[in-house]
Amino acid sequence: MFSSKSQPRVLRQCYRCWQLTQPGQLRTFKVTVVGAAGGVGQPLCMLLRLNKLITELVMHDLKECKGVATDISHICTQQDVKSYAGAANLGKAIKCADIVILPAGLPRKPGMQRDQLFDANATVVAKVTQAVAANAPSALFAIITNPVNSLVPMAAEILKQEQAYDPNRLFGVTTLDVVRTEKFVSDYLNVQPQKVKIPVIGGHSGITILPVFSQCKPVFTGEPDCIAAMKKRIQNAGNEVVKAKAGKGSATLSMAFAAARLMNAMLLGLKGEKGPPECVFVESKVTECPFFATPIEFGPKGIAQNLGLPELDDTEKEDLKKLIPELKIAIDAGVKYAKSL
Numbered sequence: 001m002f003s004s005k006s007q008p009r010v011l012r013q014c015y016r017c018w019q020l021t022q023p024g025q026l027r028t029f030k031v032t033v034v035g036a037a038g039g040v041g042q043p044l045c046m047l048l049r050l051n052k053l054i055t056e057l058v059m060h061d062l063k064e065c066k067g068v069a070t071d072i073s074h075i076c077t078q079q080d081v082k083s084y085a086g087a088a089n090l091g092k093a094i095k096c097a098d099i100v101i102l103p104a105g106l107p108r109k110p111g112m113q114r115d116q117l118f119d120a121n122a123t124v125v126a127k128v129t130q131a132v133a134a135n136a137p138s139a140l141f142a143i144i145t146n147p148v149n150s151l152v153p154m155a156a157e158i159l160k161q162e163q164a165y166d167p168n169r170l171f172g173v174t175t176l177d178v179v180r181t182e183k184f185v186s187d188y189l190n191v192q193p194q195k196v197k198i199p200v201i202g203g204h205s206g207i208t209i210l211p212v213f214s215q216c217k218p219v220f221t222g223e224p225d226c227i228a229a230m231k232k233r234i235q236n237a238g239n240e241v242v243k244a245k246a247g248k249g250s251a252t253l254s255m256a257f258a259a260a261r262l263m264n265a266m267l268l269g270l271k272g273e274k275g276p277p278e279c280v281f282v283e284s285k286v287t288e289c290p291f292f293a294t295p296i297e298f299g300p301k302g303i304a305q306n307l308g309l310p311e312l313d314d315t316e317k318e319d320l321k322k323l324i325p326e327l328k329i330a331i332d333a334g335v336k337y338a339k340s341l
């Protein structure tokens with residue numbers, strides 16, 4: 001185990017535990033990144049080093065990630081950085097984490113669909129889910145690993161089997177779809193991306209990704225043809241990156257940015273502050289799909305409020321009708337797999 005504060009270890013107690021014993025101290029937060037040595041994991045850890053709400057950043061990977069952790073620990077922000085390698089150390093890495101974020105597993109190669117990753121990545125997510133149930137059942141658990149549409153329902157089922165399921169604490173990360181949409185819309189409208197607010201609902205694959213242009217702020221001024229083209233680009237943006245990387249993986253840096261943004265909203269919620277809502281794939285009753293991404297407000301126990309379906313125009317209602325059967329199939333595949341374990 002690597003620890004940035006490992007000298008002298010005998011005299012030290014965990015900074016987070018020490019802080020919690022101090023009168024008047026605010027809550028501190030431990031975030032564990034599982035898959036931390038990977039393409040998404042490394043830049044995500046770097047961005048999380050900049051988050052003042054995190055007091056302990058723990059990196060875990062099957063591979064040795066001491067080098068990356070040492071490197072990242074030299075960034076001059078106040079945080080304890082630890083790293084663990086190997087399946088045997090997963091429990092220790094996760095123990096008592098406030099948030100576990102999971103970018104572990106295989107990325108796509110050109111020509112692949114996300115659901116073709118299911119066989120390889122279901123095993124990874126299942127193992128990590130069991131470890132979360134055993135070591136950090138109160139943690140918020142955010143899954144980046146693809147296919148999100150199947151692996152999040154699968155994780156929910158495993159958590160139920162382990163009697164550790166709280167639907168307010170399990171999330172599929174779809175923030176990259178929102179980040180992309182904000183960027184493409186801001187370029188079109190010629191405004192700053194930070195000024196654009198637009199919900200992206202549904203799931204995280206093809207037509208299940210539904211950007212709700214009718215609710216865009218500022219108002220999206222494009223004609224229907226332009227909206228259709230932009231919607232298609234958003235739904236295929238993952239492919240755009242996979243193709244451009246030509247066999248060297250899928251989106252990593254933009255994903256890290258998106259996940260760091262989501263982590264900040266969740267941490268603000270945990271701290272009891274009202275952060276910005278973010279669209280996330282969660283257990284849901286807003287449509288016929290048992291899991292669905294809608295804008296979520298975070299609080300001290302995870303989901304504080306699901307803001308539900310935004311108002312939709314006629315085209316968006318049609319798109320919603322089309323996406324539901326596809327999303328249901330993906331959800332069922334995850335649940336079926338979990339039940340077969």
Ligand SMILES: NC(=O)c1ccc[n+]([C@@H]2O[C@H](COP(=O)([O-])OP(=O)(O)OC[C@H]3O[C@@H](n4cnc5c(N)ncnc54)[C@H](O)[C@@H]3O)[C@@H](O)[C@H]2O)c1
Nearest residue numbers: 035037038039040061062104105106107144145146176255
């Ligand atoms: N939700 C999204 O929007 C989104 C965006 C980008 C990538 N992804 C997904 O994220 C995943 C990771 O992508 P990447 O580019 O970082 O891949 P990568 O291959 O670069 O990194 C994955 C890392 O996971 C580690 N790993 C594998 N199994 C593990 C286990 N059981 N425990 C701990 N670590 C383990 C590997 O050693 C590796 O370091 C992929 O499934 C990809 O499709 C999702």
Ligand SMILES: O=C(O)C[C@H](O)C(=O)O
Nearest residue numbers: 108146237238239250251
């Ligand atoms: O496209 C992928 O496979 C990775 C990710 O889901 C993305 O949207 O970029």
